Amino acid sequence: MSEVYVIGAGETKFGELWDRSLRELAVEAGLKAIEDAGIYSRDIGILYGSNSLGAGISYQNDVGSLIADFAGIAVEHTPAVRVEASTASGGAAVREAYLAIKSGEYDVAVVGGVEKLTEVYGSEILDLTSTLLDSEWEAFFGATPAALAAMTARRYLDDFHVSREIMAMISVNDHSNASLNPDAQYRNKLTVQGVLDSVSVAEPLTMMDCSPLSDGAAAVVLASEEFMKKMKIEGVRIVSSEISQDYLALHSRKSVYEFESAKIASRKALEKAGIKNDDISFVELHDSFSIYGLIELEDLGFAEKGNAKSLVENNEIRLDGSIPVNPSGGLKAKGNPYGATGVGQFVEAYLQFKNRADKRQIKDVRYGMLHSMAGSGSTSVVHILGGE
Amino acid sequence: MGELSRIWRESDHRYRLIGHVCRNCNTVYFPPRDICPTCHRDSVGKMEEIQLSGKGSIFSYTVVHDAPPAFRRQRPYIIALIKLDEGPTLTAQIVDTKPENVSSGKRVHAVFRKIREDGSGGILQYGYKFVIDEPPKA
Numbered sequence: 186m187s188e189v190y191v192i193g194a195g196e197t198k199f200g201e202l203w204d205r206s207l208r209e210l211a212v213e214a215g216l217k218a219i220e221d222a223g224i225y226s227r228d229i230g231i232l233y234g235s236n237s238l239g240a241g242i243s244y245q246n247d248v249g250s251l252i253a254d255f256a257g258i259a260v261e262h263t264p265a266v267r268v269e270a271s272t273a274s275g276g277a278a279v280r281e282a283y284l285a286i287k288s289g290e291y292d293v294a295v296v297g298g299v300e301k302l303t304e305v306y307g308s309e310i311l312d313l314t315s316t317l318l319d320s321e322w323e324a325f326f327g328a329t330p331a332a333l334a335a336m337t338a339r340r341y342l343d344d345f346h347v348s349r350e351i352m353a354m355i356s357v358n359d360h361s362n363a364s365l366n367p368d369a370q371y372r373n374k375l376t377v378q379g380v381l382d383s384v385s386v387a388e389p390l391t392m393m394d395c396s397p398l399s400d401g402a403a404a405v406v407l408a409s410e411e412f413m414k415k416m417k418i419e420g421v422r423i424v425s426s427e428i429s430q431d432y433l434a435l436h437s438r439k440s441v442y443e444f445e446s447a448k449i450a451s452r453k454a455l456e457k458a459g460i461k462n463d464d465i466s467f468v469e470l471h472d473s474f475s476i477y478g479l480i481e482l483e484d485l486g487f488a489e490k491g492n493a494k495s496l497v498e499n500n501e502i503r504l505d506g507s508i509p510v511n512p513s514g515g516l517k518a519k520g521n522p523y524g525a526t527g528v529g530q531f532v533e534a535y536l537q538f539k540n541r542a543d544k545r546q547i548k549d550v551r552y553g554m555l556h557s558m559a560g561s562g563s564t565s566v567v568h569i570l571g572g573e
Numbered sequence: 574m575g576e577l578s579r580i581w582r583e584s585d586h587r588y589r590l591i592g593h594v595c596r597n598c599n600t601v602y603f604p605p606r607d608i609c610p611t612c613h614r615d616s617v618g619k620m621e622e623i624q625l626s627g628k629g630s631i632f633s634y635t636v637v638h639d640a641p642p643a644f645r646r647q648r649p650y651i652i653a654l655i656k657l658d659e660g661p662t663l664t665a666q667i668v669d670t671k672p673e674n675v676s677s678g679k680r681v682h683a684v685f686r687k688i689r690e691d692g693s694g695g696i697l698q699y700g701y702k703f704v705i706d707e708p709p710k711a
């Protein structure tokens with residue numbers, strides 16, 4: 186079985202990109218990644234399009250073929266499929282590409298993640314984002330993604346005596362890092378007070394606890410070790426790739442503040458990599474809501490349950506801390522274009538390993554952990570990169 | 574949203590709070606499910622309908638300000654995780670009270686109400702909501 190490397194990465198700016206279509210965004214990111222890798226379209230063995238809500242928002246399915254078509258590779262008849270795993274589509278798509286190469290079937294796979302969430306007017310987007318919940322038993326009754334996160338937050342803050350301010354620090358940290366990332370949606374600094382004073386979405390969460398509606402695309406090129414050496418490219422190794430599931434609905438889970446999917450996927454990924462949390466130089470985690478950032482720090486193994494607050498309090502999650510969280514700016518500030526989000530985490534990791542992350546560059550990067558999660562925790566995909 | 578067959582299919586469970594019980598391990602499930610996550614294959618053919626009491630307590634809750642179109646006229650509304658006395662937890666609104674009266678642990682019971690309005694002149698959909706129990710009179 187071949188080792189698998191990321192040999193190129195690219196993304197569009199994330200944000201409200203009203204003048205750009207789904208296909209334009211995907212093609213821009215794809216071209217950047219391919220140029221970065223220095224390969225040609227004929228080298229591509231298979232393409233995975235990652236997208237979650239294209240059918241509902243842009244009336245567009247079969248996003249794999251759409252990307253291949255407008256990337257001009259339809260003439261090569263390169264296989265292209267769409268991977269959909271809710272807000273974890275990006276991580277899940279990269280994992281499919283990883284497996285395709287690992288199996289020996291392909292030498293090069295491209296993953297293009299894209300989403301356009303600002304195409305829908307007003308609160309109607311909530312009908313679409315709420316399709317990621319259990320539609321008949323959660324969304325039907327008025328639950329939204331933010332409402333679920335809020336109910337989790339209320340119990341978490343109460344049970345573990347965590348202050349509202351600590352939770353806000355997750356968003357503050359994202360904005361601080363995003364201010365150094367030219368691709369980020371929000372590059373303004375945020376204060377704890379600014380989070381608390383923001384408009385209420387679902388109590389106790391304010392708008393500044395919630396990732397924004399984003400458009401954007403991200404792409405990575407994965408290759409076998411053999412191809413990489415043949416092309417004399419220096420890639421970043423994907424050391425391990427794991428995925429795990431849980432109940433779809435929050436009300437069916439064993440705990441509202443324990444993402445078992447994240448726990449299991451990260452344990453397995455660390456085990457396969459033969460490393461411990463201490464060996465990780467940075468983590469890109471799925472903080473679609475600030476509360477999820479705290480919980481994931483625990484479930485990914487960086488803190489005991491209920492104790493992520495100490496990492497936050499002691500500034501350990503900052504770029505210069507012991508476990509920098511979301512150097513990219515995370516879902517809150519870099520942005521959260523569902524299908525592109527998890528692929529964008531790979532773009533950030535690639536830049537970090539290549540020492541191309543400019544002002545947000547983390548020193549002496551050894552391993553990076555990437556966590557892509559569906560909805561309120563139904564799927565987690567965890568990748569570990571680096572190690573050479 | 575709102576195709577008639579989908580509404581009709583689940584209406585009995587929503588109108589009357591009918592769950593499933595696994596006769597292999599006696600665990601009660603709501604919403605109903607055809608396979609017991611504990612017993613797997615051993616539960617096939619042993620999942621029976623069960624009428625739930627509609628009594629339970631609030632596990633957690635939120636006040637929703639940013640609401641989907643079908644709920645806009647109800648804004649802000651209270652959504653809760655309610656742990657039913659029979660065991661399962663469900664997601665539902667709490668009504669006939671103010672947010673300041675709601676807290677985790679409070680006893681609630683189910684009532685039958687209009688849940689949502691799909692579009693102006695669209696279908697009205699009904700189901701369960703919950704209200705806080707009256708404190709026992711001294």
Ligand SMILES: [Zn+2]
Pocket residue numbers: 595596597598599600609610611612613616
């Ligand atoms: Zn059973």
